[in-house]
Amino acid sequence: MPNTQGDRERLASFLMTLRSVDGVAGRLMAAVEAIPRRRFIPDEIADPYADHAVPIGCGQTMPSARHAIRLVAALKVQPESRILEIGTGSGYVTALLARLGLHVTTLERYKSLIAAASDRLKAASLTNTTFVQEDGRSGYAEMGPFDRIVVHGSFEAVPRVLLDQLASHGILIAAVGHPEGEQRITRFQKFGSRFEEDAIFPARLQPLESGIASFL
Numbered sequence: 001m002p003n004t005q006g007d008r009e010r011l012a013s014f015l016m017t018l019r020s021v022d023g024v025a026g027r028l029m030a031a032v033e034a035i036p037r038r039r040f041i042p043d044e045i046a047d048p049y050a051d052h053a054v055p056i057g058c059g060q061t062m063p064s065a066r067h068a069i070r071l072v073a074a075l076k077v078q079p080e081s082r083i084l085e086i087g088t089g090s091g092y093v094t095a096l097l098a099r100l101g102l103h104v105t106t107l108e109r110y111k112s113l114i115a116a117a118s119d120r121l122k123a124a125s126l127t128n129t130t131f132v133q134e135d136g137r138s139g140y141a142e143m144g145p146f147d148r149i150v151v152h153g154s155f156e157a158v159p160r161v162l163l164d165q166l167a168s169h170g171i172l173i174a175a176v177g178h179p180e181g182e183q184r185i186t187r188f189q190k191f192g193s194r195f196e197e198d199a200i201f202p203a204r205l206q207p208l209e210s211g212i213a214s215f216l
Helices: 004-020 026-034 065-075 092-100 111-123
Strands: 054-057 060-062 082-086 103-108 129-133 146-155 166-177 183-191 194-203
Touching (some): 026 065, 054 111, 065 092, 065 183, 082 092, 092 103, 092 146, 111 129
Parallel strands (some): 082 103, 103 129
Antiparallel strands (some): 054 060
């Protein structure tokens, strides 16, 4: 069984790192404290806040806690933000976004991951989320435009179809770069028909897969 006291100590240390190294504060810091990452990872993982990726089933992994928080921080989510997340995974980032924004539409290829993430968010009393089984490669125009879009995957160049689903002054975050080479978590902000691009930190993510999973 997980060590509750140990997790509290690990969280305290993690929060210190977020505050002192990454400058995280305010509503995001409160969300990290309020949503125990332990609920979103396998019990056999000793430290839920360790700086490495974690396997979550269906051959998928979730990013390290620090990567997840830096990603959410880069989105600059506001209370009125309508958010599209591509790649639900365990639902940990989904939960943070749901606590920070108005509504989250989250897309995932694997129905078993959707079911598990949905149960976790319900247990946390987070009901402002719509789960959809889609690969996300074309976004989800039915619910757009979105104030924020986050992609848990990489592109050599972000598809125009995703940028077109951003509202004015909206922000999109994705890893950009060659699948086998250097990638950067990049923020695109929309101003009318113009976009400003800002590379934030290095990453190594897999390209989004095509199609939904038939059995998992």
